[in-house]
Structure formats: C-alpha cells, structure tokens
Amino acid sequence: MGSRHEIEIVVNGEPRRCGTAARTSLADLLRDTLGLTGTHLGCEHGVCGACTVLLDGEPVRSCIVLAVQADGHAVTTIEGAGGPDGGLSPVQEAFCDAHASQCGYCTSGMVLATQALLEERPRPTRAEIDEALGGNICRCTGYVQIREAVERAAEGSGAR
C-alpha cells in the first residue's frame, strides 16, 4: 500500500491544506483535488510543457513533480496568472493580440513560462525567448505568433 501525506501549499496566493497519496503528481493534485483544470496534461513525462506551473516563481513540469514535493512551497497556476479582478494579465492580453493561441491546450504553460521569463528578463532577446519557451510544444500556432506575443508583452512591460 502506498503512503498518504498531509501537505500545505500556497496555491495562487491562498494557503491550502490537503491530503494526498504519495504517487499523486502536482498536476493531478491541482486538477483533481483542487479543481484547477487550467493546468493541462499532454505527455505526462516532462517533454511537452503543457503542464507548466510556477513553483516558488520558477517554471516546472507539474507532471513530474510529486504533490508532496510541493509541500511548504507556493504554486502559481494559470488560474492565478490574471489580475485579482479576474481580468487578463498583460502577458495574456499579448497572447490574445498576437493570436498566439488556437486550441489553447499549450497556452497555460506558454503564458506561465513567459511570465517567469519576463520577471527575470524584462527585455529578453529572441534567443532568450526561444530558450525559455523551447521546451513548450504547440501543435497549432507554428510558434511565430507566440514569440511575437512575448515580444509584445515585453514592450508593454517596458512602457509601464
């Protein structure tokens, strides 16, 4: 029999306490226990980036992090990316403006990876954008609009 654990994590700014099986991934905890289904699962082995969330502000693959490994840490999902009023973040606006999302399956991961990149480098070069998002696979857009969205978001953040 597997073990169960009580964990405490701060999800999108809110402290949460929950029980979880040892084998449960952070992605499954978010989706199935906490109902935050904006985190998408594609490959479940770390290759596609769809499940990207921020763990203490850094992008990680939530399909290959155990929920228990997030105990005591802060997680940001796409549900927490927008403003407190439910409005879109500047990064999300830029994705809309640049038509950087089609089916949307990769978009939560793309937006969060972009958010983390711009926190660290408000004015990223093309190479830095490609490095930061290179592990996020999109079947739809061809990536050109995604790169443009990141550039637009960076310009927007520079103007403020």
Added chain:
Amino acid sequence: MKPVDFELHRPATTAEAVALLAEHAPEAKVLAGGQSLLPLLNFRLARPEHLVDLGRIAALAELRRTRDELVVGAMVRQARAERSPAVAADAPLLAAAFPNIAHPPIRNRGTVGGSLAHADPAAELPAVARALDAVLVAAGPAGRREIAARDFFQANLMTVLEADELLVEIRFPRAAPGTGASFQEVGRRSGDFALVGVAAQVTVRDGVVEEARVCVTGVAPTPHRAAEAEEPLTGRPLTEARLAAAADALRAAIDPSGDLHAPGEYRRDVAGTLAVRAVAQAHRRATEHAAAAA
C-alpha cells in the same frame, strides 16, 4: 499513465536516508529532482515500493569551495549551479555543460547528483565529471567512501553505487588561472539528449597548452575520456594541424553503435568535429582568461 502506489519517506538527514535505504533496499529508490525517475514511474518502467526523497536534507544542497576544490552537494539543482559565480570561476566546464541539459524548467528541478547517479550514456554531467577527474562521495551503512569519476560509471544507467548507498557530494578540482572550457553537442532538437557531445577544458600558460581535458558523451555506454586526443595537444602551442590530429586520434579510438537516430559512423565522424570546436573554443577562452589575469 500514473505511477504504481509506493511509500514515500522524507528524511531530514543523510543518516536517516541511509538507514531507510538499508532497511528497504533493494525495493527502495532515491528521489532527487525526479526529472528522470518520475517519467519512469509514470510509465511504470520502474515500480519501486519505497521512495526516499532527499528534498528535505539541507546538507545535501550545499555548494561550497575549499582551497583546492569546488564541492557541489548532490541535491544542488542544475539551474542553481548554472547561475553560480563560484561554479563559473572554479569549474568553467561544468558551467558550460548546463545550458545543454534539457530545458530550463527541467533544470529548475533536476539535480547535479541525480544526473550523475542516473548515468545516462548521452548525459552531459557524467562527461564533465570524467573530464575533470571529479571525486564522487557516497554515504552508506558502513560510512562514506570517495569514488573517482573514472571508477564511478559502469555501464548504461549503471554506477558503482550500492542499493543502500547515496551520492552526497561531488568534488571538482578548482580550475587554474588561464583555464577555459567548452561543451559542444549535436542533438535532433535543442533540449533533447545529445547524439554526441564533447566536453573540453584547456589550461594555457605562456602560449602553450599546459593541460587539455577531453571527454565525449553519446559514443559508448559510459563517458569516453579521450586521452588519445589530449596527448597530441599537451605541452605545445595549439595549431590547426594538432587539432586535426587530435580529432583523428579520437575518431580512431571510438566505436559508437548506431540507432534509429544516427548511424555509428556519423557519431564517430561528428565526435571529431565537435572535439575540434570544443577544444578551439576552450583554448580561446583560456587565452582570454590568461590575458585578463596577467
């Protein structure tokens, strides 16, 4: 898919971790960053009954320097070491290797010790450890032992670590003044495991290559330390002819097998080409470093 059920242990000290491994080996596995292990669990290619999570053992996440060595705790995350000024200064080859490992989100979780213990034949860090003659320190029920990188890697995904042993730290000799490094690889896409990769570190003094270290990943079950390529480079100024001779010697010394991604002949040829690029860039950086220090 999802992993089979397992019992997760979360020790606070290395001693507790060793005791747990001793109690549950061989049904127990160590969990570090999980970036290789959790995909294996998700696919049920591994079905351990117990996992011993090292994430709470603060002592394993230390990064420090002694007079002669850079000491990297097994649980130091790859992204943290990549950004560390101490790593860049003391082990420039280690610093040069990180950008080639996967993508940033994987390096945010993956650890230095995890990559070495996993011992993938195409991984970068085992080649770095071999090139630098790093010392790997393991802890087990009988205490600690030091293992030379030369002896650590046994076969594809196999090391000399026992089932009840834990890698605790890796000691890299600190680079001398006038040292430069380069890691060159080819893969199918950026972020993929390399088809072939070459680690090179060069130390120059008065225009002469005092020391050249070359190690190749992806051409054998364990990293190939290319003594045959180092020899023609050492004790002389670097010239194109000597670089070419080193590359030829390397190509003659390896016999990589092919797979569906690339035939062995291609790997052999490209290993020589990457060695030329890596040594040339390491030499350029070493020369700049020597000039800056003078």
